[in-house]
Amino acid sequence: MRSFTPLVLSLLGAAAAVSATEPADAADSNVISLTKDTFDDFVKEHDLVLAEFYAPWCGHCKALAPKYEEAATELKGKNIPLVKVDCTVEEDLCQIYDVDGYPTLKVFRGPDSHKSYGGARQTESIVSYMTKQSMPAVSSVTEENLEDFKTMDKIVIVGYVSSDDKTANKSFTSLAESQRDTYLFGASNDAALAKAEGVKQPSVVLYKDFDEKKAVYDGKLEEEAILKWVKTASTPLVGELGPETYSMYMAAGVPLAYIFAETAEEREKFAEDFRPIAEKHRGAINVVTLDAKLFGAHASNLNLEPEKFPAFAIQETTKNAKYPYDQSKKIDAKEIGKFIKNVLDGKVEPSIKSEPIPESQEGFVTVVVGRNYQEVVIDNEKDVLVEFYAPWCGHCKSLAPKYEELAALYSDAADKVVIAKIDATANDVPDSITGFPTIKLYPAGKKDEPVEYAGSRTVEDLVQFIKENGKHEVDGLPEGAKKPEERADVTVSESKAAETPAPSDKEAHDEL
Numbered sequence: 001m002r003s004f005t006p007l008v009l010s011l012l013g014a015a016a017a018v019s020a021t022e023p024a025d026a027a028d029s030n031v032i033s034l035t036k037d038t039f040d041d042f043v044k045e046h047d048l049v050l051a052e053f054y055a056p057w058c059g060h061c062k063a064l065a066p067k068y069e070e071a072a073t074e075l076k077g078k079n080i081p082l083v084k085v086d087c088t089v090e091e092d093l094c095q096i097y098d099v100d101g102y103p104t105l106k107v108f109r110g111p112d113s114h115k116s117y118g119g120a121r122q123t124e125s126i127v128s129y130m131t132k133q134s135m136p137a138v139s140s141v142t143e144e145n146l147e148d149f150k151t152m153d154k155i156v157i158v159g160y161v162s163s164d165d166k167t168a169n170k171s172f173t174s175l176a177e178s179q180r181d182t183y184l185f186g187a188s189n190d191a192a193l194a195k196a197e198g199v200k201q202p203s204v205v206l207y208k209d210f211d212e213k214k215a216v217y218d219g220k221l222e223e224e225a226i227l228k229w230v231k232t233a234s235t236p237l238v239g240e241l242g243p244e245t246y247s248m249y250m251a252a253g254v255p256l257a258y259i260f261a262e263t264a265e266e267r268e269k270f271a272e273d274f275r276p277i278a279e280k281h282r283g284a285i286n287v288v289t290l291d292a293k294l295f296g297a298h299a300s301n302l303n304l305e306p307e308k309f310p311a312f313a314i315q316e317t318t319k320n321a322k323y324p325y326d327q328s329k330k331i332d333a334k335e336i337g338k339f340i341k342n343v344l345d346g347k348v349e350p351s352i353k354s355e356p357i358p359e360s361q362e363g364f365v366t367v368v369v370g371r372n373y374q375e376v377v378i379d380n381e382k383d384v385l386v387e388f389y390a391p392w393c394g395h396c397k398s399l400a401p402k403y404e405e406l407a408a409l410y411s412d413a414a415d416k417v418v419i420a421k422i423d424a425t426a427n428d429v430p431d432s433i434t435g436f437p438t439i440k441l442y443p444a445g446k447k448d449e450p451v452e453y454a455g456s457r458t459v460e461d462l463v464q465f466i467k468e469n470g471k472h473e474v475d476g477l478p479e480g481a482k483k484p485e486e487r488a489d490v491t492v493s494e495s496k497a498a499e500t501p502a503p504s505d506k507e508a509h510d511e512l
């Protein structure tokens with residue numbers, strides 16, 4: 001794998017590697033193959049259908065196949081068909097539904113109503129997501145069906161609201177409608193049932209098949225407050241990080257603590273040991289164990305040595321700040337408890353991966369590294385243009401001479417404009433960079449609002465961009481200077497394409 005390996009990618013790679021088994025024989029498959037001639041009728045005849053648009057050569061499609069098959073088998077019992085369309089044969093059909101990558105999964109409610117599938121590409125996620133799609137936003141819960149309802153998903157949420165409490169009903173219903181893809185909701189206005197469950201009306205109860213099994217919300221019934229509580233209550237105290245859970249943890253908005261361990265026994269033991277600490281900091285940090293055999297390579301993204309396990313690190317996901325725990329020390333829950341507290345209290349400096357600060361600058365382009373990024377890019381009154389590149393990226397290589405030429409144009413304005421570059425694979429940068437090259441301007445006085453360059457990679461257009469978006473409005477090619485198109489060494493038309501490590505980051509996020 002290339003040196004640029006965001007966590008997602010290797011999580012994905014490893015998951016794909018372990019699960020890429022041969023697809024089931026077509027004859028006994030529960031996934032229905034559809035064509036242009038059969039597709040419309042099929043989705044008309046079925047209220048709810050999940051469709052996969054694929055290409056036979058696509059690696060992600062092959063990795064999905066056995067999971068899709070398993071999900072189809074499970075969902076058959078619920079009368080939710082899973083279908084597939086081979087886009088190399090059914091080009092027109094795939095075009096109608098705007099398929100622009102493989103696999104594309106869409107949920108159909110008849111031929112005219114479809115939306116993107118929003119879950120992870122894993123058996124359990126597909127089953128859970130489609131089950132929720134098949135049910136109303138809020139199911140009616142009664143004494144008779146409550147126990148069954150509780151088992152319908154890993155997490156179910158029931159509102160106990162009296163029939164005359166319009167306000168509580170409204171916020172609960174509205175929450176359920178906005179979160180119906182993620183959670184299964186039910187409601188009951190039966191006071192006796194609420195009492196039997198040990199709660200007063202109004203309250204919200206989250207039933208889960210892990211930890212304390214049941215959590216009760218008895219705060220104000222406001223949509224936002226309930227959602228915040230739901231997010232915390234639905235996250236396991238010490239969860240397992242993997243393709244199914246990755247995006248949830250990344251989106252949680254709180255730091256993530258990783259425990260890398262190679263065996264299931266170790267992970268179980270650590271989960272046990274860390275539970276009280278996780279409970280203490282519930283809502284402020286999420287704690288997960290991670291299979292170091294599968295995902296160990298990602299320790300290096302957290303600035304840990306990827307061979308020494310078990311290991312521990314904290315990542316502030318919102319800022320991408322990393323706090324690796326000293327790998328010469330034992331992973332002891334009590335000691336690490338102190339470390340977690342110190343990180344949360346802001347008493348630990350984040351670790352920064354960095355090449356050495358260059359002793360001298362050669363050429364006109366300023367070379368930035370992790371350790372002087374703040375100083376060169378942020379802490380100054382200059383308009384700083386930064387190219388985030390990767391050593392292996394071909395577009396970056398072809399940009400290099402033009403970028404050097406661009407930098408030369410500002411050599412007399414070094415107090416106002418800096419043209420810089422950073423190897424984003426060897427240095428930590430605050431922004432998440434998903435394609436190479438990425439070019440951003442950090443204008444003086446507005447460093448927290450960088451402007452990403454989306455134009456063609458020509459000297460002239462970049463000059464214009466700096467003039468328009470920089471605070472100092474410096475013109476690198478003032479009137480009278482030679483126009484680039486008159487200069488033999490400048491190519492005017494250049495692709496806007498950015499290179500991403502295969503698979504693309506977008507795809508990886510979808511997968512997880």
Ligand SMILES: *[C@@H]1O[C@H](CO)[C@@H](O)[C@H](O)[C@H]1NC(C)=O
Pocket residue numbers: 159161162163169170173187188189
């Ligand atoms: C909430 O209001 C809706 C619409 O008025 C009603 O159908 C539903 O039964 C109410 N839910 C509860 C739990 O009372």
